[in-house]
Each structure stands twice: as C-alpha cells, then as structure tokens.
Amino acid sequence: MPFTDAPPTGVQAWIKGRPNGVMMVLAIVMLAALWGLDSVSVAANRIVAGSGHASWEAFGWVGVALASLPLLLVLLLAWAPTSSRLNLLLQLGAIILLLILMPVGLVVASHTLIDPQLPQARLSAGAAFWVVLFCAMLALVELRLRLALPRLWIALVMLGVALLWWLCASLWLDRLALVQEFQAREAAFWDALREHLAMVSIAVGVSIVLGIILALLIRRYRGSQRAAFALLNFFQTIPSLALFGLLLAPLAWISANVPFAANLGIQGIGYTPALLALVIYSLLPMVRNTFVALEAVSPDVLDAATGMGMYPSQRFWQVRVPLALPILLEGIRITAVQAIGLTAVAALIGAGGLGAFIFQGLGQAAMDMVLLGALPILLIALIVDSGLGALGEALRQGASDD
Amino acid sequence: MTRPVHPGSAYQPTQLLWPMMWLVLLVVVVLVIPHAQGLFQWLAPEAREVIYQRAAFTQLLGRHLLVVGAAALMTITLGVLAGVVVTRQWGRDFLPLVAQVASLGQTFPPVAVLALAVPALGFGTVPIIVALVLYGLLPIVRNTIAGLKGVDPAVVSAAYGMGMTPGQILRQVELPLAAPVILAGIRTSVTINIATAALGATVGASNLGDPIIAGIVNANNAYIVQGAMVIALLAVSVDSMFEVFQRRLRSRTP
Numbered sequence: 001m002p003f004t005d006a007p008p009t010g011v012q013a014w015i016k017g018r019p020n021g022v023m024m025v026l027a028i029v030m031l032a033a034l035w036g037l038d039s040v041s042v043a044a045n046r047i048v049a050g051s052g053h054a055s056w057e058a059f060g061w062v063g064v065a066l067a068s069l070p071l072l073l074v075l076l077l078a079w080a081p082t083s084s085r086l087n088l089l090l091q092l093g094a095i096i097l098l099l100i101l102m103p104v105g106l107v108v109a110s111h112t113l114i115d116p117q118l119p120q121a122r123l124s125a126g127a128a129f130w131v132v133l134f135c136a137m138l139a140l141v142e143l144r145l146r147l148a149l150p151r152l153w154i155a156l157v158m159l160g161v162a163l164l165w166w167l168c169a170s171l172w173l174d175r176l177a178l179v180q181e182f183q184a185r186e187a188a189f190w191d192a193l194r195e196h197l198a199m200v201s202i203a204v205g206v207s208i209v210l211g212i213i214l215a216l217l218i219r220r221y222r223g224s225q226r227a228a229f230a231l232l233n234f235f236q237t238i239p240s241l242a243l244f245g246l247l248l249a250p251l252a253w254i255s256a257n258v259p260f261a262a263n264l265g266i267q268g269i270g271y272t273p274a275l276l277a278l279v280i281y282s283l284l285p286m287v288r289n290t291f292v293a294l295e296a297v298s299p300d301v302l303d304a305a306t307g308m309g310m311y312p313s314q315r316f317w318q319v320r321v322p323l324a325l326p327i328l329l330e331g332i333r334i335t336a337v338q339a340i341g342l343t344a345v346a347a348l349i350g351a352g353g354l355g356a357f358i359f360q361g362l363g364q365a366a367m368d369m370v371l372l373g374a375l376p377i378l379l380i381a382l383i384v385d386s387g388l389g390a391l392g393e394a395l396r397q398g399a400s401d402d
Numbered sequence: 403m404t405r406p407v408h409p410g411s412a413y414q415p416t417q418l419l420w421p422m423m424w425l426v427l428l429v430v431v432v433l434v435i436p437h438a439q440g441l442f443q444w445l446a447p448e449a450r451e452v453i454y455q456r457a458a459f460t461q462l463l464g465r466h467l468l469v470v471g472a473a474a475l476m477t478i479t480l481g482v483l484a485g486v487v488v489t490r491q492w493g494r495d496f497l498p499l500v501a502q503v504a505s506l507g508q509t510f511p512p513v514a515v516l517a518l519a520v521p522a523l524g525f526g527t528v529p530i531i532v533a534l535v536l537y538g539l540l541p542i543v544r545n546t547i548a549g550l551k552g553v554d555p556a557v558v559s560a561a562y563g564m565g566m567t568p569g570q571i572l573r574q575v576e577l578p579l580a581a582p583v584i585l586a587g588i589r590t591s592v593t594i595n596i597a598t599a600a601l602g603a604t605v606g607a608s609n610l611g612d613p614i615i616a617g618i619v620n621a622n623n624a625y626i627v628q629g630a631m632v633i634a635l636l637a638v639s640v641d642s643m644f645e646v647f648q649r650r651l652r653s654r655t656p
Contacts (some may be wrong), residue, residue, distance in 0.1 A: 141499060382516075
C-alpha cells in the first residue's frame with residue numbers, strides 16, 4: 001500500500017521557497033488555542049466538574065508569551081522559507097521546545113492555581129493543552145516527511161520528550177489528576193497492563209500459527225478459497241460487543257454442564273470468550289496476508305530457483321518464504337494493532353486489561369480514570385504499529401539489497 | 403486491495419439473494435424476540451425477566467440506524483471532500499500530512515476514541531456521533547486519496563484536451579473512476595461504526611448495545627444473546643448490501 005509512508009509526489013513543490021501552508025495553519029491553530037481556550041481546569045475533588053482557567057491565569061502573561069515565541073517563530077519560518085533544510089530544522093527545534101515547555105507549564109499552573117490547604121484539589125489538562133499537543137504531533141509528522149528523516153530518529157526524539165514528561169510527572173506533578181489516579185491504583189495499573197499485553201500476545205501468537213496453517217490449507221485445496229475467505233470476512237463483520245456476547249452464553253453453558261471444561265478454566269465470563277473472539281478476529285488479516293504473501297512471489301524467481309536445481313521443498317523454504325516475509329509481517333502488524341483495541345472492549349466481559357479502567361471510569365464519571373486506560377492503549381498501539389512497520393521496512397530493504 | 407475487474411460480467415439478480423436473506427432474518431428476529439419467552443427462559447434459567455423490556459427492539463434498531471446513518475452522511479461528505487481537496491493542485495501541500503494521518507489514525511482503537519470523546523463532550527448521543535465521524539473519516543479519506551491517485555494521468559490529460567473544465571474532469575472522469583475504491587472505504591467505515599455505536603451504550607446512549615451491557619451487568623444471558631443477535635444481523639446485512647453495490651459498480655467500470 002503506497003500511502004503508509006513517504007509522500008509519493010509534491011517533493012519538488014516544497015523546495016521552491018513558497019510559504020508552507022501546512023505549518024502555518026498548524027501554528028495559527030496552536031496560537032489560537034493557547035490564547036482562546038482553557039488550558040487547565042481545577043477541581044476540588046475527584047468527581048466534581050473542574051472550573052476552567054485560561055492560559056494567562058495558569059501560566060501568567062510571561063508564560064503565555066514564552067509559549068507563543070516558538071509558535072511565532074514557526075509561523076515566520078513557514079511563511080518565508082529561506083534555504084530549505086535549516087529552516088525546517090529550526091521549525092522542528094521550535095516544536096520540540098514547545099513539547100518540553102508543556103509539562104513545565106503544568107507544574108507552574110499547579111503552583112499558582114492549587115491551594116495547598118486542599119489535599120483533594122487536582123489539576124487537569126484543558127482543551128488548549130490537548131489541541132496544542134495534537135497539533136504538535138501533526139507538525140512532527142509533517143516535518144519528518146519534509147525532512148525525509150528516518151522513523152527511528154523521530155522515535156528517539158519522542159522517547160526523550162516522553163522521559164522528560166515522566167520525570168516532571170513523578171517529581172512535581174502530584175497534583176495532576178491523571179498522576180493522582182495512577183498513584184491511587186499503581187499496582188492495579190501494572191497488573192492491567194500485564195494482562196492486556198499477555199492477552200494480545202497470546203491471541204496474536206495463536207492466530208499466527210492458525211493463520212499460517214489455514215493459508216497453507218487454502219493453497220492446497222483451491223476449491224475452498226472463496227468459501228473460506230467469505231466465512232472469515234463474515235466473522236470480521238460481526239461487531240466485537242456482539243461476538244463477545246454470542247460466545248459468552250454457550251461458554252457459560254459448557255462450564256455449567258461439562259465439569260472437565262470448567263476445571264480447565266473455561267468460563268462464560270472472563271478471558272476465555274475474550275481470547276476466543278480475539279483469535280477469530282485475528283484470523284482474517286493473518287490468513288489473507290499469508291495467502292497473498294505466498295501468492296505474490298514472482299513466477300520468474302521460482303523458475304530461476306527450479307533452474308538452479310532446487311527441490312520443491314527448498315524452493316518453498318529458501319525462496320518463497322523469505323520473499324513473503326514482509327507481507328506476512330504486515331499481517332502481524334494489522335492483527336496486533338486490532339487485537340490491542342479489541343482487548344480493551346473485552347474488559348466489558350470481565351477479561352481485565354487496561355479497558356477495565358476505561359469502563360470503570362465511565363461508570364463512575366471519573367474522566368481521569370478513563371484517560372488512565374485510554375492513553376496507554378493509544379501509546380501501545382502506536383509503538384507496536386511503528387515498531388513492526390519499521391521491521392517490515394528493514395526486511396524489505398534487506399531483500400532488495402541481496 | 404485491487405480486485406480483478408470482469409468487463410463482461412453483467413448484473414445478476416441472484417446477487418441480491420444474500421442481503422435479502424440477511425435483511426429478512428433481521429426483521430424476523432426483531433419481531434419474534436418479544437414472543438420467544440420460552441426459548442430465552444431456557445438460556446437464562448435463573449433470571450426473572452428474560453425479554454429485554456426497557457425499550458422495544460424496533461426502537462433500539464431505529465436509534466442505532468439513526469446514529470450510524472447520521473455519522474455516515476457526515477463522514478462521506480467530509481471525507482470525500484477532504485480527499486478531493488488534497489489531491490487538487492492548490493491543496494497538494496496538505497497531501498502528505500493528511501495521507502499519513504489517515505493511515506496512522508487507524509491504529510487508534512475505536513474504544514479509545516470513544517472514551518476520549520466523553521471527557522471532551524459529555525455523556526449521551528452527541529459524543530458518540532462525533533467519535534464515529536472522527537474515526538469513520540479515516541478509511542474514507544484514505545481510500546478517496548488512493549482512488550483519485552489511481553486514476554491514469556493519461557485519461558485526465560485526454561479529458562483536458564477535449565476541453566473539459568477541472569470541475570467536469572473531477573465529476574465526470576476522476577470520481578467515477580475512483581468510485582469502487584471510495585466505496586470500499588465507505589464500507590469499512592460503516593462496518594466499524596455499527597460496532598463502535600454499540601459501545602456507545604456504555605456512555606449513555608440507548609441503542610442495540612444496551613441489552614448486551616444490561617445483560618452483562620445483571621448476569622442475564624438472555625439479554626446478551628438478544629442484543630448480540632440483532633447487532634450481528636444488522637452488521638452482516640449492511641455489509642452484504644455494500645458487497646452488492648461494489649459488484650455492480652465494478653461490473654459497470656470498463
């Protein structure tokens with residue numbers, strides 16, 4: 001798929017020295033959010049709705065001016081591009097500076113706005129904060145594409161920024177609601193994270209094995225191809241909540257009536273239906289990609305292998321499989337990212353994992369607890385996606401170098 | 403992604419068989435559930451009430467369709483518009499970013515998007531529609547871009563040479579040629595949205611997810627099965643209708 005990474009066209013248009021519309025729009029949106037929206041909110045305790053505070057109340061006029069400076073710099077640089085690369089690097093520096101300033105701003109706000117006499121009072125990030133964060137991420141993506149930087153480089157920068165945020169959060173941001181939620185259930189958080197990752201790994205592992213076996217079977221019995229894919233597609237269409245529900249009732253019946261199964265830990269509620277559903281959903285992308293990967297190997301290459309005197313089994317293992325590996329990996333990537341999201345839904349049927357925080361938080365109207373579940377899930381999905389994507393890229397390059 | 407095009411394959415009435423069958427099954431199930439006391443009693447022997455009573459299933463189905471339909475209308479309009487804008491000469495600057503975000507955004511799980519919409523917008527139907535629109539945009543934008551970029555530049559030049567205006571080229575040449583790919587994106591978007599809307603029951607919307615959530619909370623398997631059957635049938639019927647659309651569109655494209 002050509003759209004997953006580097007821009008196919010338009011590179012020439014960038015160098016000419018025209019104003020960079022994308023960065024200008026992003027800088028203007030960030031400035032507008034900084035000056036116009038509430039940047040933090042303060043609540044007296046966990047449940048009551050917080051009252052919003054504008055940026056100048058939270059950081060003081062000096063702070064707002066300081067935060068506006070990198071944005072004005074980006075606006076200026078994007079409006080009048082000079083020699084292209086230095087200009088873009090300066091913009092990148094300004095955006096990274098902004099990301100570094102953001103947690104510092106929260107520390108300042110927690111000192112100016114929170115009354116130390118109120119132990120329950122807590123600070124939450126407001127709309128301006130999220131808008132600026134989102135736009136800064138977009139700006140990083142844009143600048144990475146324009147500078148044609150490798151993924152790894154930007155990953156390292158983000159890791160550094162994340163470490164800094166973590167440091168600020170653990171040392172000075174004990175009044176931030178998200179940090180308080182985390183501290184209140186630290187042990188539960190790590191357990192949930194472990195459960196989540198374990199369920200995803202088991203489901204992906206099982207579906208890799210099953211998917212490859214099924215794809216090989218479909219290759220052998222060509223007549224079944226249409227029916228097999230129609231069936232897998234049918235399962236993929238069923239909404240997750242419905243599939244979890246439909247598996248729950250029969251499994252509950254089995255565990256009530258078949259003692260042997262109950263001893264194995266098979267239950268109506270919990271991780272059994274969750275894992276079963278995750279594997280069912282994972283099969284379509286796995287089987288499809290394995291099948292396509294094995295089919296996509298060029299017949300000329302296989303001919304050449306035969307000409308070199310390879311046996312059919314050698315041809316399969318030494319030619320077809322290595323060439324198919326990148327597409328296979330793409331299948332694993334899709335499967336893993338999908339499973340990370342679906343595992344969150346599985347919390348509804350008592351399977352645990354980070355989704356439990358989301359649904360408990362929604363139930364108690366405690367939005368910071370929702371964030372405690374949702375943000376790590378987003379992060380894990382992004383990390384797994386970019387990690388496996390980078391691995392696939394490396395494999396592809398390795399294949400073309402040989 | 404690319405499916406083979408069969409130039410000669412004409413439209414066959416038997417193609418409608420599957421969607422018709424699923425639709426009839428959906429209607430039958432929705433109408434029969436309130437009267438199938440005995441069957442559901444067997445599924446949940448301990449439960450006092452075995453038929454979900456808080457709202458009629460026809461009503462839940464209607465609300466579900468309304469939310470998904472409203473979201474689909476907005477996503478299709480906005481998504482195709484965005485895809486068209488970034489592939490025009492004057493919108494080209496935004497193409498790399500929009501294409502990248504449309505593919506990167508799909509790694510975000512729909513549950514997380516829904517959960518994040520609630521703190522920003524509150525409980526109820528509005529945050530669900532917003533979350534559905536935001537998430538549903540991605541496949542449509544992505545496929546619109548892919549479809550429009552897949553149009554052979556020689557065809558566009560030929561149309562230009564014939565004296566067509568850019569607007570005419572877009573409407574009469576580019577969009578019809580890109581239509582199968584765009585439709586595939588719409589199909590993905592709607593399928594995901596039917597599933598995500600059901601999760602909306604956890605944030606206070608009343609739709610087909612409601613009986614499932616109520617069943618899980620009260621440990622009542624009968625409720626769960628009722629809700630799950632109707633949602634599954636709805637999703638499968640809508641999906642098989644899209645399948646027929648896609649086939650007809652493909653058989654029309656030379």
